[in-house]
């Protein structure tokens with residue numbers, strides 16, 4: 001289980017105080033108004049931001065003393081951070097070995113992961129030769145090959161058209177079931193994830209204002225705030 005207890009971050013114009021639990025192996029969609037603190041939450045879990053107080057554990061392990069590379073966490077950014085001069089295999093290989101001196105076993109793992117995300121045969125392509133959706137699949141494959149059990153997706157599919165976005169969310173759902181990973185995904189279009197997420201967390205003003213089953217969040221007392229947040233993004 002991912003357990004975030006009163007993790008507090010303070011800047012001159014923004015204060016966050018997060019509390020949230022996410023069961024291991026589940027998919028939690030993080031929604032809320034722009035500037036509410038969704039990305040900051042993911043950055044804190046990944047170790048890019050350090051809370052002044054609070055507790056952050058994953059399956060009982062305290063993450064706070066660990067630098068980002070040592071955390072059991074892989075993060076996929078909206079702009080996917082692929083290197084344009086590297087092939088698909090090399091970009092994914094960076095998730096395993098930054099030196100890119102890949103063993104045969106690692107190359108096989110990359111091949112099977114590319115297959116799992118629907119990119120069989122794309123291994124020698126470069127990002128510039130692929131569509132936006134295909135590039136996001138490469139970034140997803142890089143996170144998956146790392147073998148890290150907690151995957152954070154920060155608005156990964158918002159630049160895709162609605163049909164493709166939905167396909168990608170279904171792919172994420174299938175992969176997390178097959179690989180038993182825990183996923184936190186920020187999303188501007190909650191309805192895309194309503195039937196696949198186990199949990200939805202609504203974040204505003206640096207706090208988790210509510211979390212629970214998607215139907216309860218989307219149709220509960222927060223519905224007007226969620227509708228306003230979605231229409232403003």
Ligand SMILES: Nc1ncnc2c1ncn2[C@@H]1O[C@H](COP(=O)(O)OP(=O)(O)OP(=O)(O)O)[C@@H](O)[C@H]1O
Pocket residue numbers: 011013014032033034035036037038039040041
């Ligand atoms: N390192 C930092 N220094 C100062 N302020 C920061 C820092 N990191 C985040 N913030 C502030 O935290 C607030 C929340 O930003 P965040 O990016 O987490 O929101 P968000 O909900 O992800 O928004 P969006 O949906 O627009 O991406 C913003 O006001 C931002 O300026």
